[in-house]
Amino acid sequence: NQFDNVLFWNLTGLLSIRTFNFKTEYHSISKPVYFKRFDNPQQFNSNAQVIKTSINHNYSNKKLNVFSEITYQYQGGIKIFQLPEWIGQMKFNYIIINKKTNLKVESGCNLRAFSSYYLPDYLPEINQFSISNKVLQQNYAMVDLIIKTSIKNVTVFGMVTHLNSGLTGYNYFSSLHYPSPDRYIKFGLKWSFLD
Numbered sequence: 001n002q003f004d005n006v007l008f009w010n011l012t013g014l015l016s017i018r019t020f021n022f023k024t025e026y027h028s029i030s031k032p033v034y035f036k037r038f039d040n041p042q043q044f045n046s047n048a049q050v051i052k053t054s055i056n057h058n059y060s061n062k063k064l065n066v067f068s069e070i071t072y073q074y075q076g077g078i079k080i081f082q083l084p085e086w087i088g089q090m091k092f093n094y095i096i097i098n099k100k101t102n103l104k105v106e107s108g109c110n111l112r113a114f115s116s117y118y119l120p121d122y123l124p125e126i127n128q129f130s131i132s133n134k135v136l137q138q139n140y141a142m143v144d145l146i147i148k149t150s151i152k153n154v155t156v157f158g159m160v161t162h163l164n165s166g167l168t169g170y171n172y173f174s175s176l177h178y179p180s181p182d183r184y185i186k187f188g189l190k191w192s193f194l195d
Contacts, residue, residue, distance in 0.1 A: 003043045004031050019059060025052045034080050035123060035130040049076040050083070063098075067091040080131060084114040093146075104150040113141035122175040132176050140172050142180075155190040 007030040015022045027050045033043045056069035071087040093108035116139050121132035143164045148157040165172075165183035172180045 047077040063095045065093045082120040084117040086115040088113045102152045108146045110144040119176045153192040157188045159186040
């Protein structure tokens with residue numbers, strides 16, 4: 001092994017005031033090893049840092065729950081992570097029916113958005129990502145719709161993920177040459193046998 005030891009360390013801080021949370025995380029890697037190609041690992045004789053800062057708010061009453069969060073990610077040192085600077089999400093849930101007979105029906109939507117960033121390249125031969133500055137993924141948002149029904153210990157849900165797929169073109173990728181999934185429908189069933 002021709003590489004020096006790699007040192008990882010993290011710090012996390014959280015401040016909560018009523019329904020607001022302010023969180024900051026510091027991640028550092030000293031002398032990271034990264035792949036340029038699947039047969040060419042490299043060690044950088046430097047540090048890579050990511051400072052992730054987020055603020056979120058959770059509003060809830062008897063029928064409505066709204067969670068919103070915005071995150072800023074700053075990279076210092078060598079740029080081995082390809083991350084969007086800004087990420088936002090909002091989760092909205094509304095209880096349509098809440099009967100005393102243990103019937104509960106709720107609907108909701110999830111919205112996720114991120115700023116533009118260069119897509120990493122994926123190397124399937126070694127199941128790793130590599131640095132690439134070939135393609136810029138533009139700002140993008142994804143919307144999911146959910147409906148969930150609970151009767152006593154049984155929960156059934158349906159979900160349409162990436163509802164806005166294709167409405168503004170097909171430029172949505174998770175990594176180079178690997179598109180994010182198109183619109184699809186999920187169903188689920190949960191049955192709890194504990195009282």
